[in-house]
Structures are given as C-alpha cells and as structure tokens.
Amino acid sequence: MSIYFRYFVVLLFVLINGNPFFQQQVEAGIIILCICSLFLIRRDYIKQMQNDQKSFLLILFFISFELIHGLVFGLSNEKTIFRVFSYFFISLVFSRLFIFDFIRIYVNLIIGLVLFSFIFYLCAYLTPNIYFYLNNLSAIVFPLRMNYADYSTPTMILYTFDTGFISGEGEILRNPGFTWEAGGFAFFINIAIFFELINTQPKSLFPFLTRKRSIILFLGLISTFSTAGYISLFVLIFFYFVTYLNINNVISSAVVLLLSILLYYQLDFLSQKINDQLDISDFSQNRFSAALLDFDDFIRSPFIGWSRDLSVLFKTSVHTDFTHRPNGVTNFLRSYGFIYFLVYFVALFSSLKIYFAHMGYRRAGRSSLILILCIIIMGFAQQVIHIPFIMFLLFLGNSARSLNSVYK
Numbered sequence: 135m136s137i138y139f140r141y142f143v144v145l146l147f148v149l150i151n152g153n154p155f156f157q158q159q160v161e162a163g164i165i166i167l168c169i170c171s172l173f174l175i176r177r178d179y180i181k182q183m184q185n186d187q188k189s190f191l192l193i194l195f196f197i198s199f200e201l202i203h204g205l206v207f208g209l210s211n212e213k214t215i216f217r218v219f220s221y222f223f224i225s226l227v228f229s230r231l232f233i234f235d236f237i238r239i240y241v242n243l244i245i246g247l248v249l250f251s252f253i254f255y256l257c258a259y260l261t262p263n264i265y266f267y268l269n270n271l272s273a274i275v276f277p278l279r280m281n282y283a284d285y286s287t288p289t290m291i292l293y294t295f296d297t298g299f300i301s302g303e304g305e306i307l308r309n310p311g312f313t314w315e316a317g318g319f320a321f322f323i324n325i326a327i328f329f330e331l332i333n334t335q336p337k338s339l340f341p342f343l344t345r346k347r348s349i350i351l352f353l354g355l356i357s358t359f360s361t362a363g364y365i366s367l368f369v370l371i372f373f374y375f376v377t378y379l380n381i382n383n384v385i386s387s388a389v390v391l392l393l394s395i396l397l398y399y400q401l402d403f404l405s406q407k408i409n410d411q412l413d414i415s416d417f418s419q420n421r422f423s424a425a426l427l428d429f430d431d432f433i434r435s436p437f438i439g440w441s442r443d444l445s446v447l448f449k450t451s452v453h454t455d456f457t458h459r460p461n462g463v464t465n466f467l468r469s470y471g472f473i474y475f476l477v478y479f480v481a482l483f484s485s486l487k488i489y490f491a492h493m494g495y496r497r498a499g500r501s502s503l504i505l506i507l508c509i510i511i512m513g514f515a516q517q518v519i520h521i522p523f524i525m526f527l528l529f530l531g532n533s534a535r536s537l538n539s540v541y542k
Contacts, residue, residue, distance in 0.1 A: 139173070139174075140174070140232070141239055141242075141243065142170070143171065143174065143231075144236065144239045144240060144243060145243055147167060147522070148240070148244075148312075149163070149312065150163040150164065151523040152312060152313040152314065152318055152321075153294070153312050153313065154286070154287050154313075154314045155276045155278060157314065161217070164221075167224060171228065171231060175227075175231070186532050186535075188532050188535075189529050189532045189536075192481060192529075193219070193222045193226070195477065196218070196222060196477075196478070197222070199438065199471075199474050200214060200215045200442075201215065202438055203439075203441035203443070203446075206438065207440075207441055207443070209441065211441070211442075211443060214442060214443070218442075221521075221522045225522045225528065225529055226525075226529045229532075230533050233489075233530065233534060237329045237493075238333070240325075240326065240329060241326045241347070244322055244325075244351070245326070245347055247292060247312055248311065248323065248351065248354030251309050251311045251312075251354065251357070252353075252354075252357075254268075254293050254295075255307060255357060258296075258299065258307050259307070265295070265300075266300060269288050269295040272288040272289055272290045273286075275290070276288070276289055276290065281453060285297070287310065287315060289312070291312065292312050293310075293311065293312060294311065294312060294313060294314065295310070296308050306359060308358055308359045309354065309358050310358075311323075311354070316358035316360050316363075317360045317362060317512075318518070319360075319363075320362065320363025320366070320512070321363070321512045321516055323351055323355045323358070324355065324363060324366050324367055324508055325508075326351055327351050327352070327367065327370065328504070328505050328508065330351065331370075331374055333495075335495065335496055338375070339371065339375050362512050362516070366508045366512050369504075369507060369508060370508050373504050377497060377500055420460065421460050421461045424459040424461040424464065424465070425461045425464040425514075428464035428465055428467065428468040429468075431447060431468045432467050432468045432472075436471055436472055437471045437473060438473075438474075439469045439470040439471035439474065440468055440469060441469060444457050447468075461515075462512075462513040462515070462517040462518055462519050463510055463513045463519060465517065466513070469520075478528075479506060481528055482524070482527060482528050483502050483503065484531055485527060485528050485531030485532065486498075486502035486505060486527060486531065487502045488530075488531030488532075489530035489531045489533075490502060492531075492534035492535075493534075
C-alpha cells in the first residue's frame with residue numbers, strides 16, 4: 135500500500151485523538167479508521183494477534199472495570215463498554231499495522247501540522263480580518279456542539295482557531311494547531327520531540343537544538359504558550375541529557391535547569407498562572423482544586439473508582455461547572471481507582487520499554503520513564519491519559535514481542 139495512504143491513516147488516528155470535530159464524531163472516525171486499516175492488514179498480522187494473548191487479557195482486565203461499574207452502580211453502560219472496547223481494540227490493531235514506521239510518520243506529520251499552523255498564526259497578526267473570517271467559515275463548514283459554558287473551538291480540521299484571541303480575552307495568540315486548544319497541541323508536539331530524540335539519539339543538547347526539524351518543533355511548542363507544555367519540555371530535555379555524563383551535557387543540563395527557573399519567574403503565564411490557580415483553588419474548579427476534589431472522591435472509593443458516568447458521583451449527567459474536573463490525571467484515578475491506574479501505567483512502562491529495546495533505542499527503560507513522566511505532567515492539565523493514542527502505546531511492546539514469536 136502507498137506510503138501516502140499510511141500517512142493518511144496515521145493522520146486520521148491523530149485527528150481522532152486531538153481534533154474537536156473528530157472528537158465529537160468519534161464513532162464515525164473510528165469506523166472510517168477501521169475501514170482504512172482493513173487495506174493495511176496482511177495475513178501475518180492475524181497470526182501475530184493470535185500469538186498475543188497478553189494484549190487481549192489486558193483489554194479484558196480494563197473492560198472488566200466497566201462491567202463492575204455497571205453492576206455496582208446500577209448503570210446501563212453497554213454503549214460505554216462498547217466504545218471503550220473499540221478504543222482498546224483499534225489501538226491494538228493500529229500497533230500491529232505501524233509497529234515499524236509509526237514514530238517516523240508521526241514526527242513528520244506533527245512537523246507538517248506545525249508548519250501549517252504557522253500560516254494561520256501569521257495570518258492572525260498580519261491579516262486579522264481574514265483570520266476572523268476563516269474562523270466564522272469553519273463554524274459553518276464543521277459545526278460543533280457547544281459545551282455547558284456555551285463554548286466551542288471552531289476548527290478547519292488541520293487548524294483550530296483560538297477563540298480567546300478572537301474574542302479579545304487573550305492578549306496573545308496561543309497556537310492550538312489541529313487540537314481542541316493550545317495545551318492539546320503542546321501535548322502532541324512534546325511527544326514528537328521525545329520521538330525525535332530517541333530516533334536520532336543525540337549525545338549532547340546543542341546539536342539537537344540546531345537541527346531544522348527540532349527548531350520547527352520547538353517553535354511550534356513555544357507558540358502554544360502552554361504552561362504544562364513548557365514544564366514537560368524542560369523535564370524531557372533535562373532528564374534525557376543528564377543521563378549522558380559528559381561535560382557538555384552537564385553544562386547544557388544546568389543551563390536548561392537555570393533557564394526553566396528563570397522563565398518560570400519571568401513569564402507571567404507560567405508563574406502567575408500557577409499562583410493564581412493556587413490562590414483561587416478553594417472556590418474555583420481549576421486543575422489544582424480539581425485534583426483535591428478528585429482525591430477526596432478517590433479516598434471514598436479507592437479500589438474501583440466512580441466510573442466514567444457523571445451521574446454516579448454528581449447525581450446528574452449534565453456537564454456543568456460543578457461537574458467539570460479538568461485535571462486529567464486525578465480524574466482518571468477517581469474514575470477507575472488505584473488498581474486500574476497502577477496496572478495501566480505499569481503496562482505502559484513495560485510496553486514502551488520492550489518496544490524501544492526492540493527498535494534498538496538506547497536506555498529503553500529510562501526513556502520509557504521520561505515519556506511517562508511527560509505524559510503525566512501534560513495529563514495534569516489535559517484529559518489525555520485515557521485516549522486511544524496512549525492505549526496504542528500500551529500495546530506496542532506486546533506487538534513487538536508477538537512479532538518476534540511469529541518470525542522465530
């Protein structure tokens with residue numbers, strides 16, 4: 135099958151995870167993705183899946199929690215069970231189809247999407263009337279349902295408009311790229327930066343920073359003005375290069391650490407935003423207060439959580455300010471309990487370690503921990519923990535292992 139078709143299928147998978155239009159039409163997106171995947175499946179893939187009982191047992195374990203929630207809380211959650219199962223299953227199939235070239239295709243796509251977003255970024259400042267017109271046009275061509283706050287983010291699929299900048303509430307344009315907001319774009323860019331790091335395996339920081347591909351990704355991340363995105367990048371760069379004990383990396387790691395501290399105190403949207411959220415956490419459900427509320431709920435049901443259904447905990451299925459909990463990590467913990475939470479991340483670490491080793495990347499275990507740490511940091515600000523993209527990473531290791539068993 136053509137390499138362009140493979141790029142299209144990966145792009146579709148990424149859009150299902152991040153684009154607001156596809157997120158609201160996720161069932162249709164999954165169906166289209168399944169149909170496209172059929173053209174890529176070969177006979178040996180079926181044999182691989184037959185040799186991969188561990189992945190199916192893992193899916194069964196996770197789905198069993200949905201069944202338990204239905205029984206314990208009296209839910210008619212058949213649709214939820216089917217939807218979650220479809221997420222896991224398509225992620226498993228996807229891990230077979232793109233085990234060898236996903237990293238390369240993904241990074242190339244994100245670089246292309248970053249460059250595409252720069253066109254709109256420049257347009258917003260140079261020709262704002264055109265930017266506003268395209269924003270209105272996208273709301274007509276790709277209509278979105280409003281959320282509880284009567285809010286949506288108009289999108290042209292490959293680019294989403296910054297409504298805060300358009301309304302005048304934001305002083306700067308935060309680049310959302312193809313995602314629901316700038317923080318979501320920062321998540322996908324940080325993953326691409328990590329993949330670029332382990333793919334090129336540089337032994338020092340500065341040569342990596344001066345590569346054209348790296349410059350594009352860094353500029354894309356900078357344009358998001360995402361607090362969690364910046365912190366995740368600092369953590370990623372620092373921990374990746376500090377493990378190479380040479381004088382250049384000791385100096386560059388120290389520079390990254392000092393620069394991150396300096397930027398934290400100098401940039402208002404970093405320090406001031408965090409301080410403001412901490413100050414109002416007692417009466418506003420921001421990410422910090424949501425973490426505290428989620429943890430209080432978790433304590434009351436630590437083993438199985440409270441399910442994905444809002445009505446169990448809040449006695450309503452309507453999304454409101456009261457039910458809005460924007461912290462993705464603690465929301466995940468509250469919904470499924472610590473057993474599910476622990477198994478999920480242990481399985482993710484094991485999968486990444488096996489896959490990175492299979493692909494010949496150095497320091498597979500350490501790299502896996504760094505990536506998971508970055509995912510958790512980004513997950514503190516975004517609902518990105520329990521999405522098909524992460525589920526896909528969850529199965530890469532078993533896919534590599536079953537591949538070896540087939541071709542021994």
